[in-house]
Amino acid sequence: MTQSAAAPAGTVTVRVPAKVNVQLSVGGLRPDGFHGLANVFLAVGLHDSVSATRADSPRLTVSGPDAALVPQDRTNLAARAARLLAQRHGIEPDVHLHIAKDIPVAGGMAGGSADAAGALLACDRLWGLNTPYEELLALCGELGSDVPFSLAGGAALGQGRGEVLTPLEVGGTFHWVFAVAEGGLSTPDVYRECDRLREAEGTGSSVTDVPEPAADEALLAALRAGDAQALAAALHNDLQPAALSLRPSLRETLAAGREAGALAALVSGSGPTCAFLTADADSAARTAHTLTASGTCRTARATTAPAPGATVV
Numbered sequence: 001m002t003q004s005a006a007a008p009a010g011t012v013t014v015r016v017p018a019k020v021n022v023q024l025s026v027g028g029l030r031p032d033g034f035h036g037l038a039n040v041f042l043a044v045g046l047h048d049s050v051s052a053t054r055a056d057s058p059r060l061t062v063s064g065p066d067a068a069l070v071p072q073d074r075t076n077l078a079a080r081a082a083r084l085l086a087q088r089h090g091i092e093p094d095v096h097l098h099i100a101k102d103i104p105v106a107g108g109m110a111g112g113s114a115d116a117a118g119a120l121l122a123c124d125r126l127w128g129l130n131t132p133y134e135e136l137l138a139l140c141g142e143l144g145s146d147v148p149f150s151l152a153g154g155a156a157l158g159q160g161r162g163e164v165l166t167p168l169e170v171g172g173t174f175h176w177v178f179a180v181a182e183g184g185l186s187t188p189d190v191y192r193e194c195d196r197l198r199e200a201e202g203t204g205s206s207v208t209d210v211p212e213p214a215a216d217e218a219l220l221a222a223l224r225a226g227d228a229q230a231l232a233a234a235l236h237n238d239l240q241p242a243a244l245s246l247r248p249s250l251r252e253t254l255a256a257g258r259e260a261g262a263l264a265a266l267v268s269g270s271g272p273t274c275a276f277l278t279a280d281a282d283s284a285a286r287t288a289h290t291l292t293a294s295g296t297c298r299t300a301r302a303t304t305a306p307a308p309g310a311t312v313v
């Protein structure tokens with residue numbers, strides 16, 4: 001049975017970061033259709049904001065240059081998050097969610113996951129539920145593999161399908177540039193292509209063929225030390241060959257960033273956004289400028305990491 005929600009408030013707005021995977025090691029395909037991961041997430045300073053306002057029925061709006069690319073029906077991850085939270089507390093999901101979208105859509109930067117985590121926290125506060133953090137994290141895990149990290153932010157090792165988090169220490173600020181591509185890539189398609197490439201190489205792609213992935217100790221030490229050179233040497237993404245196979249033009253984007261002076265270049269998660277680690281803020285600004293002018297991406301943006309997780313503003 002449902003009851004009406006208590007503790008009315010005006011509007012609650014939550015700011016949520018995008019992520020880059022500094023290590024994405026992909027194990028074999030599990031019987032449940034997911035891959036076991038050693039996924040080292042780093043939250044970066046590109047954000048969406050999710051606002052929750054009381055309403056008579058569920059409603060969702062999206063603003064920002066890429067708003068048209070975001071589903072505005074019940075399939076939106078933010079709307080799903082609100083329904084899940086309401087259902088767990090036996091209340092109606094009557095809320096107007098507004099997403100101010102700045103994270104590239106279908107870009108391998110967990111924008112949808114960010115909106116889900118943001119909506120969960122915003123609705124929790126709007127409805128006066130004050131769900132314990134560990135319970136919010138568990139709800140995030142039900143919504144998607146990357147959603148718990150969007151709530152947590154900072155840096156973390158994601159195991160299982162990425163949802164089992166261990167927070168990681170970061171000893172400094174890292175300067176990144178993100179080259180945003182024209183159009184997105186589907187995450188399931190990229191995992192499927194990874195499996196296809198592994199089969200074609202003759203290594204096999206199932207859990208019995210692929211060794212269980214583990215975090216790279218040198219990479220974790222580089223994060224702890226805030227050492228950009230060491231982190232650059234350790235960056236690794238097992239989905240990169242699959243993303244490049246589906247979108248060969250990304251090779252030119254990666255090359256353009258390296259030529260512009262980045263310490264290292266890699267595809268962000270499932271892509272097609274490309275990520276460039278640079279030595280400092282000046283180098284990041286120069287790299288972003290050169291990449292934008294190169295014509296190998298739609299735009300390039302400089303920012304820093306780590307960023308805090310979902311935060312009520």
Ligand SMILES: C[C@@](CO)(OP(=O)(O)O)[C@H](O)COP(=O)(O)OP(=O)(O)OC[C@H]1O[C@@H](n2ccc(N)nc2=O)[C@H](O)[C@@H]1O
Pocket residue numbers: 021024033034035036037039107108109110111113143144145146147160161162187188191268269270271
């Ligand atoms: C690849 C990563 C890297 O952080 O993110 P993106 O770069 O796309 O943002 C993640 O693993 C994406 O996580 P997320 O986008 O939350 O995926 P989910 O909704 O849980 O799953 C979508 C689909 O991706 C595939 N999937 C996802 C996670 C995982 N560990 N193994 C998988 O094979 C499955 O086909 C699944 O049905």
Ligand SMILES: Nc1ncnc2c1ncn2[C@@H]1O[C@H](COP(=O)(O)OP(=O)(O)O)[C@@H](O)[C@H]1O
Pocket residue numbers: 069070071075076077078099104105106107108109110111112113115116184185187270271
């Ligand atoms: N709030 C949302 N923002 C963006 N995409 C969403 C959202 N809700 C559902 N989606 C769907 O999720 C897909 C993946 O989007 P996104 O999370 O931005 O990319 P990625 O999984 O590459 O990080 C989109 O193509 C879209 O259909």
